């Protein structure tokens with residue numbers, strides 16, 4: 001079965017002091033995995049090692065039959081030869097090029113039919129002639145995703161690509177990511193420090209903390225089971241700059257739910273159902 005094997009050890013300066021990044025995992029080619037962990041735990045470093053942007057003290061990366069890295073044998077393929085696509089939090093698009101030109105520029109051949117296919121799949125046809133400066137953050141990230149996929153990468157690396165976006169846009173883009181993944185089957189690593197974001201697209205989650213890893217598959221099942229559906233009445237809606245704080249009265253508890261203004265569908269006095277996840281809500285006792 002086509003697999004990716006990754007093993008790397010590297011000394012890092014964590015916030016708490018020096019420590020070792022020590023990661024060893026295998027995944028099936030074509031899978032979508034989440035890489036989850038707190039800030040400074042080693043997620044970006046792991047992606048950089050995969051991409052060939054950082055070299056660990058020791059390690060081995062095998063993608064199907066090809067070694068990208070083998071420190072014992074002094075193999076270390078440069079990034080250009082690793083065939084990875086990358087999307088970061090802030091899409092660095094070429095400002096002087098249109099959306100179409102940005103995607104074409106990344107393609108091996110400007111006339112590759114994949115350019116049009118991706119513009120269409122990412123919902124960018126109507127924006128194809130616009131310059132990045134005229135796009136919203138979500139639209140820019142769509143262009144970045146299309147650009148990363150146009151070269152048919154073997155591995156797609158996504159480093160918190162949607163974390164600067166509002167929740168509604170983020171959810172939309174996560175759905176689009178899932179659709180693109182199902183269509184192309186590109187092996188994808190999605191980094192986030194928000195577990196709920198990752199769990200929207202995959203149950204296969206690698207947790208990394210202070211450079212040490214563990215698989216979270218079972219924990220994610222448990223977390224889902226933890227959620228409870230409860231009914232409550234909306235008792236107050238307060239608009240703040242970029243969000244809405246909605247107060248929902250349950251039997252014994254008042255819960256504050258934060259939403260973006262565009263997602264607001266509730267009215268005061270309405271009975272609503274909440275899927276309660278303790279990490280998503282600020283609980284307040286009834287006074």
Ligand SMILES: Nc1ncnc2c1ncn2[C@@H]1O[C@H](COP(=O)(O)OP(=O)(O)OP(=O)(O)O)[C@@H](O)[C@H]1O
Nearest residue numbers: 011012013014015038039040041042043044045046
């Ligand atoms: N080349 C390096 N040498 C030594 N230490 C490093 C190196 N690169 C990063 N670090 C340190 O390793 C730790 C992990 O960094 P990394 O960027 O991988 O974390 P992260 O999990 O991606 O964090 P965030 O979610 O904030 O982006 C940090 O404390 C960082 O300062």
